[in-house]
Structures are given as structure tokens and as C-alpha cells.
Amino acid sequence: MMHSPYIRRPASVQRVMLTVLAALLPGIALYVWQIGPGILVNLAIASVAALAGEAAILALRRKPAAAALSDGSALVTAWLVALCFPPIVPWWLTTLAVLIAVMGAKHLYGGLGQNPFNPAMAAYCTMIVAYPALMSQWPAAGQLDFATQLQLILGGTREIDAVTGATALDTLRTGLRAPEASVASVRALDAFGFAGGRGWEWVAAGYFIGGVVLLATRTITWHLPVGFLAALALISGAFWLADPVRFASPLFHLASGGAMLGAFFIVTDPVSAATTPRGKLVFAAGVACIAWLIRNFGAYPEGIAFGVLLMNMCVPLIDMKTQPRVFGHRGGRPS
Amino acid sequence: MIGRLFSFRGGIKPAAHKEESAGAAIVAAPLPAQLVVPLRQSIRATARCLVAPGQRVLKGERIGAADGPLGTAVHAPTSGTVVEIAPRPMAHPSGLDTRCVIIAPDGEDRWIEHQPFDHRAAGRDATLAHLRDCGIVGLGGATFPSHVKLGRGKGVETLILNGAECEPWITCDDRLMRERAADILAGAAVLRELIGAQRLIVGIEDNKPEAIAAMRAAAGSEAEVVAVPALYPAGGEKQLIRVLTGIEIPYGKLGGDFGVQCFNVGTAHAVYRAIAHGEPLVSRVVTLTGSVARPGNYEVAIGTPIQDLLSLAQPAGDTDRYLMGGPMMGFALPRLDVPVVKATNCVIAASPALFPPPPPEQPCIRCGECARACPAELQPFELYWFGRARNFGKAQEYHLFDCIECGCCAYVCPAHIPLVDYFRFSKGEIWARERDKDAADAARERFEFRNFRQEREKAEKAARLAAKAAETRSKLAEEAPAAGDAPAADDAKKALIAAALARAKAQKDTVEVRNTDNLSPAVQAEIAAVEARRKAALETGAAPVATPDNES
Ligand code: SF4
Numbered sequence: 045m046m047h048s049p050y051i052r053r054p055a056s057v058q059r060v061m062l063t064v065l066a067a068l069l070p071g072i073a074l075y076v077w078q079i080g081p082g083i084l085v086n087l088a089i090a091s092v093a094a095l096a097g098e099a100a101i102l103a104l105r106r107k108p109a110a111a112a113l114s115d116g117s118a119l120v121t122a123w124l125v126a127l128c129f130p131p132i133v134p135w136w137l138t139t140l141a142v143l144i145a146v147m148g149a150k151h152l153y154g155g156l157g158q159n160p161f162n163p164a165m166a167a168y169c170t171m172i173v174a175y176p177a178l179m180s181q182w183p184a185a186g187q188l189d190f191a192t193q194l195q196l197i198l199g200g201t202r203e204i205d206a207v208t209g210a211t212a213l214d215t216l217r218t219g220l221r222a223p224e225a226s227v228a229s230v231r232a233l234d235a236f237g238f239a240g241g242r243g244w245e246w247v248a249a250g251y252f253i254g255g256v257v258l259l260a261t262r263t264i265t266w267h268l269p270v271g272f273l274a275a276l277a278l279i280s281g282a283f284w285l286a287d288p289v290r291f292a293s294p295l296f297h298l299a300s301g302g303a304m305l306g307a308f309f310i311v312t313d314p315v316s317a318a319t320t321p322r323g324k325l326v327f328a329a330g331v332a333c334i335a336w337l338i339r340n341f342g343a344y345p346e347g348i349a350f351g352v353l354l355m356n357m358c359v360p361l362i363d364m365k366t367q368p369r370v371f372g373h374r375g376g377r378p379s
Numbered sequence: 380m381i382g383r384l385f386s387f388r389g390g391i392k393p394a395a396h397k398e399e400s401a402g403a404a405i406v407a408a409p410l411p412a413q414l415v416v417p418l419r420q421s422i423r424a425t426a427r428c429l430v431a432p433g434q435r436v437l438k439g440e441r442i443g444a445a446d447g448p449l450g451t452a453v454h455a456p457t458s459g460t461v462v463e464i465a466p467r468p469m470a471h472p473s474g475l476d477t478r479c480v481i482i483a484p485d486g487e488d489r490w491i492e493h494q495p496f497d498h499r500a501a502g503r504d505a506t507l508a509h510l511r512d513c514g515i516v517g518l519g520g521a522t523f524p525s526h527v528k529l530g531r532g533k534g535v536e537t538l539i540l541n542g543a544e545c546e547p548w549i550t551c552d553d554r555l556m557r558e559r560a561a562d563i564l565a566g567a568a569v570l571r572e573l574i575g576a577q578r579l580i581v582g583i584e585d586n587k588p589e590a591i592a593a594m595r596a597a598a599g600s601e602a603e604v605v606a607v608p609a610l611y612p613a614g615g616e617k618q619l620i621r622v623l624t625g626i627e628i629p630y631g632k633l634g635g636d637f638g639v640q641c642f643n644v645g646t647a648h649a650v651y652r653a654i655a656h657g658e659p660l661v662s663r664v665v666t667l668t669g670s671v672a673r674p675g676n677y678e679v680a681i682g683t684p685i686q687d688l689l690s691l692a693q694p695a696g697d698t699d700r701y702l703m704g705g706p707m708m709g710f711a712l713p714r715l716d717v718p719v720v721k722a723t724n725c726v727i728a729a730s731p732a733l734f735p736p737p738p739p740e741q742p743c744i745r746c747g748e749c750a751r752a753c754p755a756e757l758q759p760f761e762l763y764w765f766g767r768a769r770n771f772g773k774a775q776e777y778h779l780f781d782c783i784e785c786g787c788c789a790y791v792c793p794a795h796i797p798l799v800d801y802f803r804f805s806k807g808e809i810w811a812r813e814r815d816k817d818a819a820d821a822a823r824e825r826f827e828f829r830n831f832r833q834e835r836e837k838a839e840k841a842a843r844l845a846a847k848a849a850e851t852r853s854k855l856a857e858e859a860p861a862a863g864d865a866p867a868a869d870d871a872k873k874a875l876i877a878a879a880l881a882r883a884k885a886q887k888d889t890v891e892v893r894n895t896d897n898l899s900p901a902v903q904a905e906i907a908a909v910e911a912r913r914k915a916a917l918e919t920g921a922a923p924v925a926t927p928d929n930e931s
């Protein structure tokens with residue numbers, strides 16, 4: 045027998061996922077405009093790989109495929125993988141990463157809703173450890189035409205050092221190792237634009253617009269993006285004020301790398317992030333601090349993925365310690 | 380006037396569907412061929428039956444007397460003949476039976492003699508007794524006895540009249556306020572005197588402008604009539620108290636503990652009838668709506684079978700079931716021959732078009748929508764995960780029992796998880812476990828007591844036999860010198876043994892007394908009975924004791 049409530053708001057997991065995909069579109073559009081249409085090829089490769097991987101593992105797990113395939117969650121994972129990878133990684137790298145994300149990080153833990161780790165970030169970390177060189181090559185705006193991008197993606201070549209440089213973040217970090225170097229001198233290099241990496245600031249702005257859409261449609265709450273961006277601004281701002289020669293400004297950190305994509309689309313993954321309002325702030329601030337540390341002192345060009353995975357591990361504890369107070373009760377934690 | 384409104388967190392705004400029936404004035408529903416009046420009108424107590432089959436009753440005549448502290452009286456809703464007193468199915472999801480008085484109306488609808496009750500002259504206690512004997516219970520749906528709720532009569536500063544009626548579809552309170560505002564407020568004035576409240580606030584959802592206007596006009600400066608934002612569940616007692624006063628009443632606490640008391644407008648109206656006219660509660664307003672040709676509001680005699688009402692509204696052909704209450708917290712009637720009771724505020728003809736079956740359940744994505752919607756500020760998805768994992772202890776720790784089953788979480792969940800069902804299941808499991816535990820404790824106690832008794836009886840028997848043997852020996856010893864020469868040393872030894880045995884017995888007795896000291900009266904009575912039986916058996920010699928000693 046069916047029980048109350050007998051009415052439901054027209055909402056579905058699919059609708060949530062489609063909203064996320066739609067909110068990514070401004071960022072993708074600016075990506076194509078600034079960096080080139082190669083990303084569309086990557087997105088297509090990732091999407092096909094994700095759906096195929098999902099179908100395969102559902103068959104292995106003997107689960108009905110239709111509902112799970114149509115919920116849109118595999119596509120979201122696929123798009124995030126494609127967007128956080130350099131746009132010129134070979135097709136097999138993208139495919140492998142998506143399969144790791146969907147079949148490993150998601151389904152080995154029980155499928156949608158059960159995964160403790162953000163699948164896209166698990167794939168990113170695996171790949172940057174396995175293929176650090178391929179994963180560190182980012183073209184700046186106007187650097188590579190579509191034909192070259194396509195050739196790099198489909199040709200599967202691994203000799204790309206010749207055609208592109210590192211990210212702005214990476215250039216800054218390695219540049220600062222030289223004696224006499226300062227943020228100002230390094231930032232004068234070609235890789236930099238007005239705020240972050242040249243061309244990439246626009247893409248970041250696109251993600252920001254998408255983030256506003258997510259907030260406006262109440263798909264996400266403000267806690268995670270604001271917690272992340274505020275913490276990143278605070279920690280980078282403090283060090284920048286203390287020593288502007290050695291540390292880049294908050295604006296640079298916010299506009300560079302995956303900060304905007306991370307703030308609105310990655311730390312906001314509901315399944316693997318903290319869930320209580322205060323817990324979300326703690327979680328996001330933790331990701332931001334780890335990311336900033338890795339950006340400045342680590343061996344990798346970007347630290348958000350590691351930050352997310354490390355904070356994913358803390359989620360049960362964070363959630364437990366930040367339970368909101370219940371109506372009419374004093375004190376927050378379960379008694 | 381009230382300075383500002385507070386808000387409760389969470390809540391939802393489902394489509395109100397009030398317009399269907401809100402325009403229909405209250406009309407009296409015709410009497411059915413038979414009224415089925417349950418002797419249990421408030422969930423917590425059953426009334427003692429006062430009538431016998433064949434007896435003629437008048438409208439308002441008491442047919443059930445209040446029993447126990449939570450009991451209220453039950454009355455004949457019209458004049459007629461008692462046909463039968465028998466268990467009948469109730470409007471309850473489980474379709475359980477309860478004892479009912481079945482009355483065949485004579486069509487005259489003749490009242491029993493009744494007159495106004497002067498509550499000022501009678502005093503508080505007599506007035507509460509009068510309300511109890513008039514069968515006044517909360518008409519908001521919980522049917523809690525009003526005389527109990529009015530109980531303490533001091534320390535309550537604010538009386539709140541609940542006219543929020545936040546469930547979609549239901550309009551019975553709305554109509555009552557529009558049509559009988561003065562009566563409601565007169566009833567509220569009595570309630571206010573009874574609890575000694577300084578001020579009276581009427582909370583009405585702002586989607587009922589006519590009701591607000593009518594109540595304002597009738598209230599004058601006597602009460603503050605406040606429009607509260609239409610946000611389900613604003614009509615939940617604790618949510619309304621929160622909105623109007625800012626006070627949060629935790630689970631398990633009553634408004635009275637915090638200086639506020641809340642009554643439904645329908646209850647205030649019933650109190651007015653009981654005081655101003657001496658009329659017991661024999662009918663209530665019921666909204667008939669949903670997939671029907673003529674939605675409306677009807678004054679229905681308690682005990683009217685729901686199927687008799689339905690024809691008034693003419694349900695459409697696509698109706699596939701009937702809900703009692705609103706779509707958020709109501710339930711589907713398992714059958715239609717169940718009677719209208721004091722809790723019946725609404726019957727909705729449900730069709731797949733109006734209430735489509737929910738899409739299939741998907742995995743929870745921990746999006747937190749449910750937590751944002753929860754007016755009790757719980758984390759429903761956590762409760763859901765704990766419930767699924769059968770980790771009920773953890774669910775309790777996360778305040779499962781604060782859940783008011785309002786359904787907001789299930790309403791918003793994008794994964795279409797029937798969250799409330801999981802919570803009902805968890806609560807049921809916890810209750811069942813408590814019951815099992817109680818039963819197991821009782822069984823263990825019974826078992827331990829049986830062991831104890833058997834041990835004791837064995838020991839007693841041994842002691843008795845030993846004493847008897849000693850007696851026989853000493854008798855023999857006495858007789859022995861006459862019969863011949865028995866060694867004196869032997870006698871002395873026997874005496875020693877006898878003394879030792881007597882000591883042992885005495886010791887055992889004292890031990891026994893200590894052991895039974897802490898037993899409950901019931902257990903002590905049982906022991907006494909066993910003792911008596913045993914003694915009787917011994918005295919009649921029905922249980923001759925055969926022992927090796929005797930044989931030797
Ligand atoms: S609303 Fe549904 S899917 Fe979202 S967290 Fe709650 S139970 Fe899970």
C-alpha cells in the first residue's frame with residue numbers, strides 16, 4: 045500500500061544532473077572560444093566512455109541498466125573529468141580516466157550515492173600520478189589550432205612538450221624557484237593573462253556564471269562554493285600580504301587552475317561532500333587550504349583534486365561533529 | 380499587537396487545492412440508515428458503554444462514560460434505537476476493529492434536555508468535568524482530550540487558536556471561521572479563562588483572507604488575529620507556536636511547559652456549544668473533495684459511515700481510493716464502511732490524475748534537500764541510511780522520534796525515496812524491540828522465579844523430612860529404654876542431629892524471608908498461594924511423603 049505523502053514535488057535525480065550539465069555550458073562555450081574546440085572532442089570521448097563503462101559494470105553487477113544510465117550522473121562525471129584534464133590529453137587517457145571514475149570510484153563502492161570519493165577527482169589523481177607529464181601540459185589561449193589539438197588528442201602522441209607549456213600555476217611555482225625571481229617577474233611571462241592563465245581566466249568566468257545558475261536554481265547551497273572560495277582567498281591573501289614577492293595574490297588563485305570549476309562543480313558533489321551546513325563550510329575550507337598548500341609547496345600543478353580526496357576521507361567525522369541542532373533542542377550533536 | 384512573526388526552518392509549498400471546496404458553505408449531511416459510534420473516540424482511551432441493545436436514546440444522550448484519566452464521554456449523535464454493540468472496523472490504516480454502538484436513527488433528531496453551563500459559577504474543576512462529559516476532544520486530528528490539555532490552569536500566558544489548516548485540500552476550519560467566527564471566539568474566551576491566559580492569538584494561514592477578515596471582525600480587541608505565511612506545516616502545533624511566539628517546544632514537551640497552549644478552532648467551537656448550549660460533541664465539519672463533482676463542507680454526525688457521505692459529493696469515475704485527512708499526512712481508507720470520527724476532517728477522492736503514483740525509488744544522492752525541508756530540523760537522509768542499515772540505535776541518537784511524519788522530506792526528495800515510510804518502519808521496529816524486551820524480561824523473571832520456587836521447595840522438603848526423621852528417632856529413643864536398653868550415646872547423637880537440622884531449617888526460613896522481601900505484591904501473592912496449596916496438601920495427607928528415612 046502507498047503511504048503519505050501522496051503528493052511529490054516534480055523533482056528527480058535526472059533533473060538535478062541535467063541542471064549541472066546545463067550549468068557547465070557557459071564555461072564550455074568560453075573554453076571553445078578561448079582555447080579551441082578540442083575540448084568538445086574530449087567531452088564526446090568521455091561521455092561515450094562513461095556510458096559504456098556504466099552499462100558494462102551494471103551488466104556485471106546484474107543490475108537493471110536503464111534507470112541508472114538515464115539518471116545523468118555518469119555524464120556529469122564524464123564532463124568533469126574532461127574539463128579538469130588538459131584539453132590535449134590523448135583519447136585513451138581520457139577514456140581510461142573515465143572508466144576508473146565510473147567503474148572504480150563509483151561502482152566498486154556500490155554505485156550512485158554510495159561512493160565515498162569524488163569519482164572525477166579520484167580519476168584525476170590516479171592519472172596525474174601515473175602520467176604526470178601528459179597531465180601537466182596546458183595550452184594557453186590561441187596557442188594551438190584545432191587541427192593540432194585534434195592530432196594530439198586522436199594521435200595519442202606523448203611528445204607534446206614541444207608544443208605547449210605548463211599551466212600558469214605551474215609556471216609560477218617553478219619560476220619562483222629561480223634566485224631573484226618574484227611573482228611579478230614570473231607573471232610577466234607569456235603564460236599569464238590579466239588574472240590567471242592566459243585565456244583560462246575566461247573559462248573560469250564561465251564556470252562562475254554556471255555556479256550562479258546552480259545557486260539560483262537551488263541545485264546547490266551557498267555553503268560549499270563560498271566556503272571554498274573564501275578560504276582560498278583568505279589563506280592566499282594572508283600570505284600575499286605578508287610577502288607579495290613570494291606569494292601570488294588571491295585574485296590570481298581564484299582565477300587560476302580549477303578554482304572556479306572546483307568551487308561550483310567539484311566540491312559540490314553531494315554524494316561525497318559533507319552534508320550539514322557547518323560541515324560543508326569545514327569541508328570546502330579544508331579543500332581550499334590543501335589546494336593552496338599543494339599549489340605553493342607541492343609537486344603537482346594543481347591541488348584541488350588531492351584536497352577533495354583528502355577531505356572526502358574526513359566527511360564521516362565532519363558530518364558527525366557538525367550535526368545541526370534539532371528543533372527545540374539545545375546543543376548540536378546527537379545526544 | 381504582535382510585533383513580528385518568527386519562522387520555522389524548512390517547510391514546503393505544495394499546491395493548496397483549497398479553492399475546490401472553500402466556496403462551499405457548511406451544510407448538514409443527511410442522517411444515514413445506521414450510525415456506527417465507536418466507544419473509542421480519543422486514541423488513548425475507550426469509554427465505558429452505558430446502553431444496551433434495544434434501548435432508545437435521544438440526541439446527545441450519553442452512551443459511553445469517560446473511563447480513566449484520558450477518557451471522554453461518547454454520545455448518541457441523533458435520537459433512535461440502539462441496534463447492536465459490536466466491534467466494527469475503524470478509519471485507520473490498519474483497519475482494526477473497535478467496539479461501537481450501532482444506532483438506527485428514528486428521523487426525529489430529538490435532543491436530550493440540555494441547558495447552558497455556567498462555567499463561572501461552577502468553577503474550574505466542574506467545568507473541566509463538564510467538557511469531559513460533553514466529549515470534547517481536539518478536532519485538529521489528534522483528538523487529545525481537551526479537559527486534560529486544559530489541566531493545569533496556571534503558568535500559561537498565551538492561548539493560541541490554530542486556524543492555520545495547512546494541509547492541501549482541507550477547508551473545514553476555513554469555513555467554520557468564515558461562518559461561525561463569533562462562536563469560535565466565545566469558545567476561545569472560555570478556554571482562555573480556564574487556562575488563565577493573558578492573551579489570545581489566532582493564527583490563520585494567509586491563503587484564507589475571508590476567514591482572517593471574519594475572525595478579525597468578530598474578535599475586535601479581544602484577540603490578535605495573525606496571518607501566518609502559507610507554508611506547510613505551519614498548522615503543526617509546534618510550528619504555529621514557533622511562528623507566533625518564537626518559542627520552540629521540543630519533542631515530548633507540552634506547550635503548557637513553555638507558557639503557551641494551542642487549540643484548534645473547531646475545538647473552540649465545540650467548547651462554545653458545550654458551554655453556551657450544554658450540547659455534547661455529536662457532529663463535526665468534514666470536507667469532501669478531490670476527484671468529485673461537488674466538493675463541499677458538511678456538518679456530519681459522528682458515526683456516519685463514510686460511504687454514505689460520498690454520494691453527496693459524487694466521486695468521479697477515475698477515483699481509485701479515498702484518503703482521510705490531507706495528502707501530506709492522511710492515509711488511504713482500507714474500506715468505506717468505516718464511520719466518521721471526531722478526527723475526520725477531510726475525505727479526498729483520490730485519482731491517479733490528482734495523486735499520481737511516485738516514480739520508482741532511486742539511490743539517495745545525499746543532496747540534502749530533505750534536510751532543508753524538514754521542519755523538525757532533522758537530517759532525514761541520515762535517518763534513512765541508519766534505518767536501512769537497521770541501525771536503529773543510531774537513528775534514535777539522531778532524533779528519529781522528533782520526526783512528526785509531516786512528509787516534507789519525502790515530498791522534496793529527487794530520488795523519490797518514501798522517507799516517511801522508512802521512519803515509520805524504524806519507529807515500529809524500535810517499539811517492537813522495546814515490547815519484545817519487556818516481554819523477554821517478564822519471561823526471564825517468571826523463569827527465575829520458578830527456579831527459585833523449585834529450589835526452595837526442594838530445600839524445604841529436605842528440611843521437613845530431616846526434622847521428621849529426627850523426631851521419629853527421638854521418639855524411638857524415648858521408647859527404647861522402656862523396650863530395652865539403648866545406648867545413651869546414641870540418643871545424644873540423635874538429639875544433636877535434630878538440633879542441627881532445626882538450626883538449618885530456621886536458617887533456611889530466614890533466608891527465604893529475605894529473598895521474598897523485594898518481590899512485587901503480585902509475586903508475593905503467588906508465593907502465598909503456592910504455600911497455601913502445599914500446606915493444604917500436607918494437611919489432607921494427599922501428598923504422602925515417601926523417603927528413604929521412612930523406609931529404613
Ligand atoms: S532528498 Fe532524497 S536524495 Fe536528497 S539527501 Fe534526502 S533522501 Fe537523499
Ligand code: SF4
Pocket residue numbers: 749752753754755756757759781782783784785786787788789798799802
Ligand atoms: S517527516 Fe520527519 S524527517 Fe521528514 S520532514 Fe517531516 S519531521 Fe522531518
